[in-house]
Amino acid sequence: MTSSSTPDPADDVSLSWGFTDTASAPASSGGDTTTNQSPEVLLGEVVGGIHDTLPPAWSFYLTEIAIAADEHRTRAAVETPDGRLLPLTVGPGVLRAAAAHRELTAGESPWMWLRITEHRGGEPQIAAFDGFVGAPPQHLLFPPASYRADVSMSTAATTPLWLLAHVHDAGRQLRSASTAAAASPAECVYPTDELPPLPILWPRFAALSAIFAAVDAVDGPRMTSAVGIFRGELGGCTLTRLPCGRAVLSGGADHSTLLTAAYQGQLEHPDLYRGAPAWVSNIVLDERAAAGMLTFCYWWSDGRWSRADLVGPPEWTPVTELASAVPGVWTSVTTAELVRATLGRVGIEVSTDAAWNYVAQVDAGNIRPDLLATLPHPPAAPAEGLAVLDLTQPW
Incomplete structure (x- = not known):
């Protein structure tokens, strides 16, 4: 039951x-x-x-x-x-x-x-x-000490990640501005195939957020002029846009094999901030960091994404952390398909071409794309979606 x-x-x-x-x-x-x-x-x-x-x-x-x-x-x-x-x-x-x-x-x-x-x-x-x-x-929710007996009675493979983090984290993923400023320089990696570039990722995130706002959905991504937030069934993320063309994408997968293995003592706890600049601190991180549930952190500057060099369990890849925690912004096709599916949930059928054209318009900075402006009302609220697109224009 x-x-x-x-x-x-x-x-x-x-x-x-x-x-x-x-x-x-x-x-x-x-x-x-x-x-x-x-x-x-x-x-x-x-x-x-x-x-x-x-x-x-x-x-x-x-x-x-x-x-x-x-x-x-x-x-x-x-x-x-x-x-x-x-x-x-x-x-x-x-x-x-x-x-x-x-x-x-x-x-x-x-x-x-x-x-x-x-x-x-x-x-x-x-x-x-x-x-x-x-x-x-x-x-x-009980204090961590209250669950320790339960954790000790369970086999390691069946202890959920949030419980491992709740019992063992003790704030290890928090990064205050003072700590960030004092961090030692370190090498990081510059992935080119894990995330779309920020100039593409940001408008796609906005395109999805506007659709969810337009249909008055209770879930899905949300966005303001500086922050995009997604809370999915199996993970979530925060995309924070900063002055001077910088950004931070952080979040986590609820069933991360990387973090589960670390909490179980099978590998060293990942330092997600190794090599991160001083402006990557608590104020821009996803709320999961406070709960010890952050499983990825990327920062954008000088026209590229960077992250710490991480070593995970066998068959683990960094992309596995992103798949359940970031909405479908990987390509214009995946974004358009999610647009169609979201509208379909409220009985609004649109063609593949119309959805793709909408995403392309948003990518180009158009804040009044035809698809959004002509959604039926009710149940949709096009003005809410247009307000999202207005807020998320390039600065």
């Missing part, structure tokens, strides 16, 4: 109360009879225990339970028919059953948090999220 995606904490922004947090969750082993029951029966006890605490009149409830070693955190609330939201108690019996279910179904990858929702008159919906769908929402 494992979900394929992480729940969006924004869905629960109104439920800022109803938390519990303790380091002494009820144990699931010992003389507790729950350990002799099936996973289905234990989940039934979880739901039944929640029902025992519901008020007589209710229309919907949400309960989240996170467990790490002997600790737990919960978040729970119930909605009444008149629209009120009330905090909901998660009792010891529910926690015992949840802990027993986790222990019984752990295998090599124990679930890290449960999310249970139910509309009155319907069936309870239960999702058990393991660490491979990403870190728990911030309100369910």
